[in-house]
Amino acid sequence: MADLVALLTDRLAPAFASVRDEVCAAAGTDPAEVPAPPTVSRSDRADLQANGALALAKRLGRNPREVAQAVLDRVDVADLVDEVEIAGPGFLNLTLSDGAIAALTRTAAGDDRLGVAPDPDAGTAVVDYSAPNVAKEMHVGHLRSTVIGDAIVRVLEHLGHTVVRENHVGDWGAPFGMLIEHLVDVGEDEAVAELSVGDLNRFYQEARQSFDASDDMKERARERVVLLQSGDPETLRLWQLLVDQSAAYFQLVYDRLGVLLTPDDIVGESSYNDALAGIVEDLDAQGLLVLDDGAECVFPPGFTGRDGQPQPMIVRNRNGGYGYAATDLATIRHRVEDTHAARILYVVGAPQRDHLEMVFAVARMAGWLPDEVQAEHIPFGNLLGADRKMFKTRSGTSVRLVDLLDEAVERAEATIAERNPDLVGDERAAVAQAVGIGAIKYADLSSDRVKDYVLDFDRMLAFEGNTGPYMQYAHARIRSIFRRGEIDPATLDPSALALAEPQERALAVALLGFEPIVRQTAETCQPHRLCGYLFDLAHTFTAFYEACPVLKADDEATRASRLVLCDLTARTLATGLGLLGIQAPERM
Numbered sequence: 001m002a003d004l005v006a007l008l009t010d011r012l013a014p015a016f017a018s019v020r021d022e023v024c025a026a027a028g029t030d031p032a033e034v035p036a037p038p039t040v041s042r043s044d045r046a047d048l049q050a051n052g053a054l055a056l057a058k059r060l061g062r063n064p065r066e067v068a069q070a071v072l073d074r075v076d077v078a079d080l081v082d083e084v085e086i087a088g089p090g091f092l093n094l095t096l097s098d099g100a101i102a103a104l105t106r107t108a109a110g111d112d113r114l115g116v117a118p119d120p121d122a123g124t125a126v127v128d129y130s131a132p133n134v135a136k137e138m139h140v141g142h143l144r145s146t147v148i149g150d151a152i153v154r155v156l157e158h159l160g161h162t163v164v165r166e167n168h169v170g171d172w173g174a175p176f177g178m179l180i181e182h183l184v185d186v187g188e189d190e191a192v193a194e195l196s197v198g199d200l201n202r203f204y205q206e207a208r209q210s211f212d213a214s215d216d217m218k219e220r221a222r223e224r225v226v227l228l229q230s231g232d233p234e235t236l237r238l239w240q241l242l243v244d245q246s247a248a249y250f251q252l253v254y255d256r257l258g259v260l261l262t263p264d265d266i267v268g269e270s271s272y273n274d275a276l277a278g279i280v281e282d283l284d285a286q287g288l289l290v291l292d293d294g295a296e297c298v299f300p301p302g303f304t305g306r307d308g309q310p311q312p313m314i315v316r317n318r319n320g321g322y323g324y325a326a327t328d329l330a331t332i333r334h335r336v337e338d339t340h341a342a343r344i345l346y347v348v349g350a351p352q353r354d355h356l357e358m359v360f361a362v363a364r365m366a367g368w369l370p371d372e373v374q375a376e377h378i379p380f381g382n383l384l385g386a387d388r389k390m391f392k393t394r395s396g397t398s399v400r401l402v403d404l405l406d407e408a409v410e411r412a413e414a415t416i417a418e419r420n421p422d423l424v425g426d427e428r429a430a431v432a433q434a435v436g437i438g439a440i441k442y443a444d445l446s447s448d449r450v451k452d453y454v455l456d457f458d459r460m461l462a463f464e465g466n467t468g469p470y471m472q473y474a475h476a477r478i479r480s481i482f483r484r485g486e487i488d489p490a491t492l493d494p495s496a497l498a499l500a501e502p503q504e505r506a507l508a509v510a511l512l513g514f515e516p517i518v519r520q521t522a523e524t525c526q527p528h529r530l531c532g533y534l535f536d537l538a539h540t541f542t543a544f545y546e547a548c549p550v551l552k553a554d555d556e557a558t559r560a561s562r563l564v565l566c567d568l569t570a571r572t573l574a575t576g577l578g579l580l581g582i583q584a585p586e587r588m
């Protein structure tokens, strides 16, 4: 096990509990009411810091430094820790022993999974992400959902979760009357041709224009919706055409982006149609339904509108139609009852927060979302242009995702051609692809997702700073050491690893931070933590490499040991980037 944080937490926890129990017994309080878990984290002062004494002391009315000392008196960590210092209000600064660090690093180096063991009891997680809308161009908001969701999927899978990807595409609702009528007007062949090349914007806009311009079209669209909802076979056939063409186009984008989504992951809104009537019936039977201005609504407690009035969630409108909210209730029910999800993650833009919070609240009221199932909204901010306004083209329309990807890859190819003229042909094209797409993904993933971020091609494609190309280059540079030395990393012996220089020790400590950061990333669904870790690791490696010659080390043993450190660093960078959905080319 490479996870020193978990190891130390396990050792310290009983000592904290024992101090708590003793004080509680003396004071006659119930220890069950005083939680006392220590938290161990990386620290600038020492290798690690254990917190918890302060919180415990506050609860017990004791001096925090005394509590910290009492914990220390009861714990034996001498095999892992050389020095413990009580600092500030009861922090424990832990300096790890070189022997423990070296032993754990050897274990990680000898393990394909770098010491990150999958948890056999990890439950099923549903990740709802991407979710573009049929016959509408995917926009940059869908890009963020797709990239962030995909990283979360990979991290959870890596830790042993059974992950079910669900692409909740918008494939139902009132606009389809208009879209189908437009399809009929344009002619099927023409429409298919437009949609298959991804001209979804034009198709949608033209449909909209003809709808706005003509009362006849409005009437036809209205009738078409009725036909669609009543299951008219010809209407369904036309609808399916729109869905299939769009899905094929989405798949082209996913393949370009290198995300895991496949056509099988599409579980569109329409797939819940048959469940909607049951949703309303069950809510009614539970007495949760309220008739409000002709619409059937639920009022979950705690939700108020701008006017301070209770906010309704409309499950069925006054015309008898079910909407987005009813569909999401059916969806959550399906995910709990049929998929048996323990955790349901919605990677959806921040503006849908209220909607999702209400869906969760109503599902809990109705008993469809039991307490032990976690439903979480994973929101993200907007993508902004250089002017800090919503990212748009010069003409003001929203930018097509594919055009963004093309531009990134083109620019990457130009930079690579300049930096490394030896890289030619297919390999150069493949590297440009990896770097261009990687740059977009890394730029998205490396900033705290809830914040807006500015799309800046120059910055994200730079080889310096916390960027995709920098991380990929850090990896390729280590691989080049092996090429220069004509060494096959597979022949390295992890037991050769020894830590003598402070930079070697620092690198090993950084490498051992991989497992905790992967777990934290899974818990918080914050890929920027993993990015930050990888960036620090690359820096720590640079400091090591400047101070410690590898191929020209003084003796064979030192050289062998340093090569193990180099290889483990390269593998950690490549694995980490892989968890973000980013490739790590061998050469750049």
Ligand code: ARG
Pocket: 128, 131, 132, 133, 168, 169, 170, 328, 331, 346, 348
């Ligand atoms: N299709 C929706 C949109 O483009 C996103 C769907 C998100 N998922 C969900 N279960 N509501 O805004």
